[in-house]
Amino acid sequence: MSEHITHVEEHRDDEASKLGMWLFIFTELLLFGGLILVYSVFRMQYPANFHEASLELSVTIGAINTVVLLISSMTIAMAITAIQKKNKKLTLRLISITVFMALVFLFNKYFEWGHKFEHGLYPGSDLMQLLERGHHLYFSLYFFMTGLHALHIIVGMVLLIICYVKVNKGSIAHDKFVFLENGALYWHLVDLIWIFLFPLLYLIS
Amino acid sequence: MDNHGSHITEYKVLVRVLFVLLLCTFLTISVTGFNLGAFTVTIALLIAGFKSYMVLSYFMHLKYESLLLRILVSMVFVLFIIIVLITFIDYSFR
Numbered sequence: 448m449s450e451h452i453t454h455v456e457e458h459r460d461d462e463a464s465k466l467g468m469w470l471f472i473f474t475e476l477l478l479f480g481g482l483i484l485v486y487s488v489f490r491m492q493y494p495a496n497f498h499e500a501s502l503e504l505s506v507t508i509g510a511i512n513t514v515v516l517l518i519s520s521m522t523i524a525m526a527i528t529a530i531q532k533k534n535k536k537l538t539l540r541l542i543s544i545t546v547f548m549a550l551v552f553l554f555n556k557y558f559e560w561g562h563k564f565e566h567g568l569y570p571g572s573d574l575m576q577l578l579e580r581g582h583h584l585y586f587s588l589y590f591f592m593t594g595l596h597a598l599h600i601i602v603g604m605v606l607l608i609i610c611y612v613k614v615n616k617g618s619i620a621h622d623k624f625v626f627l628e629n630g631a632l633y634w635h636l637v638d639l640i641w642i643f644l645f646p647l648l649y650l651i652s
Numbered sequence: 653m654d655n656h657g658s659h660i661t662e663y664k665v666l667v668r669v670l671f672v673l674l675l676c677t678f679l680t681i682s683v684t685g686f687n688l689g690a691f692t693v694t695i696a697l698l699i700a701g702f703k704s705y706m707v708l709s710y711f712m713h714l715k716y717e718s719l720l721l722r723i724l725v726s727m728v729f730v731l732f733i734i735i736v737l738i739t740f741i742d743y744s745f746r
Contacts, residue, residue, distance in 0.1 A: 646696040650684035
């Protein structure tokens with residue numbers, strides 16, 4: 448019996464861990480997929496309203512956030528390359544850059560939302576009640592989708608910070624980095640969702 | 653032990669992928685600047701589709717994963733496209 452216990456470490460299954468992470472990612476994709484479906488149907492019904500409402504958003508901030516997320520996606524992918532090459536210092540630095548990028552994204556989002564809130568535009572506000580139906584639907588979906596996405600950014604940040612601590616402690620190393628891989632997969636998911644949200648919400652012509 | 657562990661994506665490959673993704677983002681923004689009617693959304697979504705393909709294959713390492721995983725991931729996207737098609741067929745014929 449005791450022999451078994453000593454060999455527990457060797458019986459890990461990285462392939463299965465990743466499969467589990469992917470299954471979770473599928474549920475996330477379909478969650479946002481459902482929202483995109485609702486968005487598409489209402490956009491088809493109120494094309495003019497959706498276009499007018501989207502003009503309220505700043506394409507510049509949206510584009511900056513897209514670039515920020517794409518770069519952060521690359522840095523976390525690089526962190527995996529770095530850990531595989533046994534470069535612990537570079538791994539830690541790349542994870543820090545990714546977390547910093549996440550903060551930049553949230554900072555931009557804060558200003559974007561704050562600007563809307565100042566103008567009385569937030570879910571359940573008096574102004575929202577007075578808007579045309581199409582505008583109301585657009586902004587409700589905008590707040591819900593970007594809000595849910597921002598929540599995922601926060602969760603991703605927490606995961607990456609855990610990865611940072613684990614790399615630092617040495618429990619993630621060049622021969623056991625599946626935790627970092629799964630954390631990175633989650634971060635790429637956040638990027639993947641934004642790739643669709645950006646053209647759908649910001650760029651309507 | 654596992655095939656993925658042996659594969660290391662080089663830094664320069666990742667930088668190249670990022671460059672392509674940034675180019676696509678720029679393209680999406682400029683495309684929506686022109687008014688091409690219904691085509692604008694289609695082109696924007698096609699570019700988004702290509703971008704997600706790049707992220708999935710290189711950043712998410714799918715290119716080097718098992719066939720099982722690659723099939724599973726494609727199935728999720730196929731499932732979503734089917735759901736969208738059915739919904740739109742429903743709404744178009746009401």
